[in-house]
Amino acid sequence: MQGKMKALVKQIKGEGAEIQTVDIPKIEDNEVLVKVKAVSICGTDVHIYTWDAWSEGRIKNVPYVFGHEFSGEVVELGNKVKNVQIGDYVSAETHYVCGVCPQCLEGKAHVCKNTEILGVDRQGCFAEYVAIPETNIWKNPKDMPYEVASIQEPFGNAVHTVLSGEVAGRTVAVIGCGPIGVMAVGVAKAAGASQIIAFDLNDYRLDLAKKLGATTVVNSSNENPLEVISQLTNGNGVDVVCEMSGHPVAMDQAFKMVTNGGRISILSLPTKPVPLDITNDIVFKGVTVHGITGRVMYKTWKQVSELVSSGRVNLSDVITHTFPMDEFEKGFDLMIKGQCGKVVLLP
Amino acid sequence: MQGKMKALVKQIKGEGAEIQTVDIPKIEDNEVLVKVKAVSICGTDVHIYTWDAWSEGRIKNVPYVFGHEFSGEVVELGNKVKNVQIGDYVSAETHYVCGVCPQCLEGKAHVCKNTEILGVDRQGCFAEYVAIPETNIWKNPKDMPYEVASIQEPFGNAVHTVLSGEVAGRTVAVIGCGPIGVMAVGVAKAAGASQIIAFDLNDYRLDLAKKLGATTVVNSSNENPLEVISQLTNGNGVDVVCEMSGHPVAMDQAFKMVTNGGRISILSLPTKPVPLDITNDIVFKGVTVHGITGRVMYKTWKQVSELVSSGRVNLSDVITHTFPMDEFEKGFDLMIKGQCGKVVLLP
Amino acid sequence: MQGKMKALVKQIKGEGAEIQTVDIPKIEDNEVLVKVKAVSICGTDVHIYTWDAWSEGRIKNVPYVFGHEFSGEVVELGNKVKNVQIGDYVSAETHYVCGVCPQCLEGKAHVCKNTEILGVDRQGCFAEYVAIPETNIWKNPKDMPYEVASIQEPFGNAVHTVLSGEVAGRTVAVIGCGPIGVMAVGVAKAAGASQIIAFDLNDYRLDLAKKLGATTVVNSSNENPLEVISQLTNGNGVDVVCEMSGHPVAMDQAFKMVTNGGRISILSLPTKPVPLDITNDIVFKGVTVHGITGRVMYKTWKQVSELVSSGRVNLSDVITHTFPMDEFEKGFDLMIKGQCGKVVLLP
């Protein structure tokens, strides 16, 4: 398809972004063109928007279209595309992997060392159209609302984190109730956790966690997380900890609150090395720690799709704000202030 | 404690049972005496009551007190008992294991070859009092109703079956909706199954399965189970099958309806060898088959306790009838006719 | 590459095969052309050669080039090939999978329902050249002998079977010592089995099993397999059974000899349904049964490569005969008689 489109462009190596008119992407033989119906704002997008230290080191080429969480409809097919049709409703796995490294060959493509990321290393989806390789396309049921479909990618992070071990009949702590933390609460609820204790410093987010199924919400500035866990578990500690805050104090608490033989799944990205008491908090406790990144390709996507389609997790509850893409500044402001769940933009 | 008590006694090697007055059991140093508050009737009890071929071969000594599913309150402690107190509310693991065989040493005591079973090999709980070794006692929260607490043991079978592999975001078939099948539906629901398709020939039981959370119920005499599964899974087959009927036709369907790479967990006890198409239904499909017996000691009990206490599974829904123990015949009749869920007797 | 080549062709729907001159395969954009250096004869090839009932039902188009186990050197690249070079030493995964079915998406491509097989559904490798899709190519180290490299594919079946559960410090039975059974013995040895008991009716094969590391070999026509296992395991039964014979009597013994809580991995293909005592041999024992087909793509290939390159399994020991391809009849005769390990042909 030829022509121009409206897109949200990271225009300079500095703060901000702007709506521009750019070329509709040309697709390769193995790609499809998607008419974007809904996009959602990720924490990564906020980093790029505010242009923090991470962005300074990571983003090479500006101007470019950023954004990676979306849903839409296929409008054009590359010559070699076989399994996608015009009119399919789709989202996309945003990690483009090499397929030939040891990790990819072993079914661990989510930790491929040659990964490139949509909207970071490649032109993104904050636009009317986006080009996506066929192998990264995930088809959505036609009755799934576009807004919901657009947040399946970050929901996949939550699913990957929570379901990296046993949950049914287990007590689960979720530390950090940003959008993915809140969705992790929903996954733990759906998967049969007996207690779900959610921690944050922000009451708005804790209210969302409650809505998604937390059995206890704790504002860590008011209550001692370790004491709360001890009381709720008869002094045993919690079976599973999902660390989603990245804060060094919370990280330490994660290792202190988990019970002997328990599991800690870490999705968060602390900005500096964190001192851990390996002897007492890992070795003597016999804990298992899982580093979690991306989504298992494509096992996690199947779980996502089943949990959402079946209504086991109601993702609408997580979407607190929807704006036309032109009003992107409102969305980013809310994200920066933490006064929202997921924010969806409509191109 | 000395004295007499009322008990339901298997009095002859033939049909029936009768209420008799017998001695209150004397406890060993390592045992506790439990005042029984509620008992429930297991399919095994029905076999013994009707004195079928299995009972003829298995039950050695009559008269004896049968029954093994119960809840009660501890009223006396053996000299060596350390971790149970008078007044504790309890149920019991009914498998008495040797503790020293390779299976016991490896944490697989539920398949100990030297197992003896309460109410089968030893005096049971259809009585006012029962003696239980300390190591087999499971403590119940004080706010758990006795009726509910009494059916935790069979619920443990359901938990063991369903949770022997992944469930969250998976499609699950339950074949056979006797009480344990119905409870398996509840476990699958609690654990996040995206679809739960329940099969039986008995509409009463299918209604119960619906109540516990089945998303589709199928009377296999009216509909072709394989066609139903095919339709509900886009021709892929179901991810998990819990076989709880023991019927050879259903067993064959279990292996036909499971998807490639899926899991079949078998709790049922077919009375004769069943021909299986190993080549097409196991090998080429790459399925995993789990034989399930008893409860993992005591991991399953912890899962049971958490799922029930947290309300994730509402076991009250499974208890359809409660009678005074004197009216045991009503209970056994309902069980024989299949017009019930769990039947509870009150001594 | 244009021109003619010599190939072993299944020329009619009946017994036999013949050397013919045929066109060198034309490669697609995503394929590479391999100069074949060594091929080995699989049991499947023997079925096709002797044209048994299975072949009659399965093989659609004759004449065609059969054979699927090979090694060779890449001599031509399709236009879209990225990760293979001219001169690479290679073998191939012989299952061509769809990549888009639920199994493929979940990392279980070896049970893809749309699988096509080299030398069965497509032109095979009993020839001077073979065309292979890039995604199915497995690169070999340059110092691996061609004969050894050609049998990695069936060795992968053995690796997949044995390593589908724990082996180190476990007792392992291998039933059926055809070439894959013999290789399974080698895998069990490499992976730390404490005992490896191999069963067959053929002393030639049992000698090979001994060579690969069996600690006990049993001719099942002379000794009772169940008694042997009982003696060697103090009556406990064996921890792991690899069933590779497909014989119904042996299959039943497999389920009888395994210990409570043990594992049975079945790679064999019984020609008829086999009656199994599910109650006593699966449920009460709490065993796990794994159906094994193909190789996990490509985890198994990595294990294969590491075990062979490191010398942990010496595959040369399994290759008992090597012939020029023209003398293929000698090879097939030996396979039919069971007087060989792997037979390698040199085109």
Added chain:
Amino acid sequence: MQGKMKALVKQIKGEGAEIQTVDIPKIEDNEVLVKVKAVSICGTDVHIYTWDAWSEGRIKNVPYVFGHEFSGEVVELGNKVKNVQIGDYVSAETHYVCGVCPQCLEGKAHVCKNTEILGVDRQGCFAEYVAIPETNIWKNPKDMPYEVASIQEPFGNAVHTVLSGEVAGRTVAVIGCGPIGVMAVGVAKAAGASQIIAFDLNDYRLDLAKKLGATTVVNSSNENPLEVISQLTNGNGVDVVCEMSGHPVAMDQAFKMVTNGGRISILSLPTKPVPLDITNDIVFKGVTVHGITGRVMYKTWKQVSELVSSGRVNLSDVITHTFPMDEFEKGFDLMIKGQCGKVVLLP
């Protein structure tokens, strides 16, 4: 049994130990008395001997008999002992666990929070006799040399560490070649690792690692461990790291040398918190970290017994020195200098 015996006693809260004559222990109903045939010196014993900060904080009552690794023969039985006989050759699990905490009930008794340890919290085995609860007794085959049998307990630590995940066909790094590290090399060898790269600063220990099967030994003061791993794995990193040094620099290297998706099993006990780059070394890599303590009760013991009895690991190679117990100072000196493998004392 009444009378006196010779024992190695930790006599003061300060450096050293001395041979004294003390009472033979009286056994409880559930205990057996063992005539000690061989004991071995653990790093823990060295801590107690030299009276470091850890000992100061941990050891409550002196004088007492220390030591916990032993083998011997049963000479007396408590009244309630059922499964041990006079004349049995035995060793012991040295963790005395409560049996009723959540961890014990779930089959994770090795992380029981109420654990007491032989020779630390209770009278130990550096003596002619030791009293052991029946449940902690492990029976040895009569043909296992006493010296070898005495080091099964620390060998169990090595087995637990290495076999906490897949090993066959994997590359394994062992960091720290004290006696347990050296035994870990032997386990990795037995379990089919394709490469075993051992690191230490002490050439004596590296020679032992070589003897036990290391394919590469690296003195980390001479070579850069990360470069060595990179070269040996084509830049991919190692699949499995067993961290047994406790040194903060080595710990950091452990997380740097592991490949994406790999496993780090930590048995070591760093004396201070260690800063970890969680973002880059755990999360983005998607690694799994296992804290390892003790031995899985009693699965690990079975693996130990099978690996030693079958000759898959030759523990004699690890025993470098044997002394009469009176010459204990020679043994402790060697341990302090690191010029030994396991040191065995004969009471």
